[in-house]
Amino acid sequence: MSRLYDTVEPSVIDEDMLQRAVEEQGPKEEAGKLAKAEGIDFNDVTNLRLDFKNILKIDNLWEFTNLVKLQLDNNIIEKIEGMELLVNLVWLDLSFNNIEVIEGLGTLTKLQDLTVYNNRISRIENMDNLKDLQVLSIGNNQLTELENLVYLRKFKKLKTLNATGNPFCENVETYKQYVVAYLSHLEFLDYRLIDEQSKVAAKEIYAMPIDEIIHNEEAEERKQKENEIKQKELQIHTKAYVEYLDGSSLFDSMYAEDSDGQRLNEMPGVDELLAGFKEKFLGVCQKIFEYGLSENEKRQAEVNQFWECVEEAKTENKEAGMKIIGTFFEERKRVLAELGTITDNQVIDDKIEAYQSQINELWDKLMSLELQLVDQLEDVIKDFERNMQEMVSTFLENVKAHLTQCRDLENMHHERMMEISIVTLEKVIKNELDDEITEELRMLFVDKDTIIGAVSSSHDLHLLKIDNKEDDIETRIKNWLSAMMEKIRNEEEIKRNRVRVVEINHQIDHFKEEIDNLDFLQGP
Structure with missing residues (x-):
């Protein structure tokens, strides 16, 4: 998965790179000249392209607090980091990099479209806060365990998944049936619409293990609701300054x-x-x-x-x-x-x-x-x-x-x-x-x-x-x-x-x- 330009000196995301990127993607002609003369506030930027820059480390993006769309594809990035303040991000492209672990996304709660295609990822994890995730592209990575895909069941809004090109796709038929069965809320798999017949067939094959998972999920959901109720009660008791005095x-x-x-x-x-x-x-x-x-x-x-x-x-x-x-x-x-x-x-x-x-x-x-x-x-x-x-x-x-x-x-x-x-x-x-x-x-x-x-x-x-x-x-x-x-x-x-x-x-x-x-x- 190495790039032709991996031998080139890695680039740093600094003020000059960001300024050039913003100007290149900003208004053109007279409006562009005016914007360049007056200066562009990074806080006002909503879209930013930093692809094909040979970037090794994500850094210095803290001013882009209103960024909605960020392209960091086709670089040599090894770690997802430095994006804690990009809380308004909806679309993120990290494809064609050298990332090994999904991490650093905890604050991006508005993220809907995530692309980590063609990296070195071996496990789907650390995405619990991405409740609005609708599109995930994680193909051409190093995912070997189909069971890891069950993690995606928690993303109820997820409609599109691209996972082709991973080791667990070697048996194409088994892979597709497994995904369709366990991720029943999906509408598109590897850019193809999932028809109703495929859903019914897959569900029949994996009926027993899925029933068990559903049972466990329902039990976990009940437990979570009970904990939420207890937490709300504790908040009331704390506000009344008598927390835990109803016990020993x-x-x-x-x-x-x-x-x-x-x-x-x-x-x-x-x-x-x-x-x-x-x-x-x-x-x-x-x-x-x-x-x-x-x-x-x-x-x-x-x-x-x-x-x-x-x-x-x-x-x-x-x-x-x-x-x-x-x-x-x-x-x-x-x-x-x-x-x-x-x-x-x-x-x-x-x-x-x-x-x-x-x-x-x-x-x-x-x-x-x-x-x-x-x-x-x-x-x-x-x-x-x-x-x-x-x-x-x-x-x-x-x-x-x-x-x-x-x-x-x-x-x-x-x-x-x-x-x-x-x-x-x-x-x-x-x-x-x-x-x-x-x-x-x-x-x-x-x-x-x-x-x-x-x-x-x-x-x-x-x-x-x-x-x-x-x-x-x-x-x-x-x-x-x-x-x-x-x-x-x-x-x-x-x-x-x-x-x-x-x-x-x-x-x-x-x-x-x-x-x-x-x-x-x-x-x-």
Whole structure:
């Protein structure tokens, strides 16, 4: 598969090559001269041909973010790379190169037509994100396993496949039947239309293995949907700051790094105690979880109501402004009509002066209306922030109260564990538990100080985990509220106000320029 020009010095995709390619493919004659003189922004280029350039490495294409079609065929490229930012690419030709692995296409989610014909590819892979792929040309490569084609079943939009010239095509009949059977959504194979008779015949031959594949695919699809549902639920739970509190996550975390606690749980008589402790602990966590979800719904309802109030205020203000401008346009139309019929310069000057006063009055009215809206929105924002702060404070108070219950349960459990530990120590000293405890557990019962230290250390670690959960919930919800209010004030309202002031001034300037130029024939 080597090229005649492989012995030539490899070319580099640099600024000069790209500039020449863009100019060669850009507008011609006068338009081309103008474009060349002014310079062409690579970001504006949608089609680019870099074929027959003896290119070894794909590089320096990061500016072509709006590229739709890219030709890199007939080069000496060895690796697919450097195209991460070409996210708008629809058509890509990498044929007649030295590529061995399909890779580097993860961000090209809009790709519909991919050609890697005549390379050194031995496996179809790494294309999972190409959901819109419709045409794939991968002929004249080194594909040996027909089973690898099953990978293409995931591309439901794939209608055209060219795979001829690969080793697995040696038995043409088997190859075609296999492809038609397993890729039933194909319409064209190796540039030929697949007729219905061929589909039926192929399906009969491979009925059993295909049924198994379909069964597995359906099972995988169900699993994927279940995972998606779980992820969506987790997102809701996380947004409510109570993720995993509907299970044993917090309880398990208390013992995850507590090696002493794990060993102490092996003491005789602890099983029943631990089971009761866990049941009550998880009951409190479940209450926090349910309360968190309920409060999250209330917060979201408050947020939605706030934005409805904002939109309502803006709509009413806009309608009032349009009414004022509509009245002005009527007056403008009358004034301009009169000016067109008056010949006395003094009268014209008086009319223009009066009209300019009306323009200034219009500016005053529109700016007053905008200031009125600013004040109105400021009041709405203040009320919203006050309500949200109260909701967050109430939420945190209740969560802390529940977590205090968890601490109380831990304290009571700690006291019982301490009592059992002392009793167990006495029995160990008397050699009454030789067959009932492990050697690792026995190491904690050296003396009273050691066992008390182990129980206390376990207790402190458990309390720390509860404290960390409380701190995490408090920090996250406060950060959420702070970020939201910051965005509302600085990004939403200030930006809106600036845009509106610019619009008003631009409109007033237009009216003033119009009368200054005596452009009486222009309509509103």
